[in-house]
Amino acid sequence: MGINSVSADLGSQFKTGALIAGFLALLVIAIIIFIRYRTPVLVLPIMITSIAELILILGVASVTRWNIDLAAIAGIIAAIGTGVDDQIIITDEVLKKGIQTKRTITALKFKINNAFFIIFASAATLIAAMLPLAYVGFSRGATGIGLLSGFAFTTVVGVLIGIFITRPVYAKFIVLLLGKDKKEDKSEEAPVREKRPGKQPKKGKKGKGKKGRKQ
Numbered sequence: 001m002g003i004n005s006v007s008a009d010l011g012s013q014f015k016t017g018a019l020i021a022g023f024l025a026l027l028v029i030a031i032i033i034f035i036r037y038r039t040p041v042l043v044l045p046i047m048i049t050s051i052a053e054l055i056l057i058l059g060v061a062s063v064t065r066w067n068i069d070l071a072a073i074a075g076i077i078a079a080i081g082t083g084v085d086d087q088i089i090i091t092d093e094v095l096k097k098g099i100q101t102k103r104t105i106t107a108l109k110f111k112i113n114n115a116f117f118i119i120f121a122s123a124a125t126l127i128a129a130m131l132p133l134a135y136v137g138f139s140r141g142a143t144g145i146g147l148l149s150g151f152a153f154t155t156v157v158g159v160l161i162g163i164f165i166t167r168p169v170y171a172k173f174i175v176l177l178l179g180k181d182k183k184e185d186k187s188e189e190a191p192v193r194e195k196r197p198g199k200q201p202k203k204g205k206k207g208k209g210k211k212g213r214k215q
Contacts, residue, residue: 049170079155079157094108116171
């Protein structure tokens with residue numbers, strides 16, 4: 001036996017409690033990230049990306065008419081937590097020691113590619129772990145252990161949305177934020193071009209020396 005519905009009063013209380021818990025969770029994450037990086041410029045995009053990921057997951061659940069129960073909410077929390085971890089991996093790779101002296105767009109993209117290798121490997125492992133759980137859940141129905149299918153479904157959907165939509169968008173923002181402008185790249189190439197005319201007098205000296213030997 002299982003209970004698949006609740007009264008309107010309990011539903012409204014559950015909705016209010018979930019919203020408060022979600023707000024507190026985002027607040028704690030923002031504080032921890034601020035302590036880690038000491039700059040609001042990196043805290044805001046991580047939080048905005050997490051909120052966007054939450055909206056996309058709920059949108060997919062609405063389109064597929066998937067019921068959001070306690071197991072599904074746990075899966076959403078797990079997916080968003082994984083998303084924050086992936087964004088921290090991208091940020092740490094970009095801000096790794098040595099990148100400050102070579103902060104060009106090409107170097108940043110190379111660091112982000114290394115971060116995405118870790119992210120895709122982690123996502124593949126997580127999805128592989130959720131597939132058996134989803135199979136057991138769907139085969140047992142909507143009661144008992146079958147409720148865990150909601151956890152597996154929302155977790156997999158959240159991970160797929162993250163690696164294909166929100167993570168690339170955040171990586172693009174990091175490139176635009178920390179990459180050098182094209183004007184700075186041109187200014188670095190200018191001194192190299194100025195040194196080339198200086199080689200001409202040396203050729204003249206060699207020529208004079210050869211003339212002197214011939215005489």
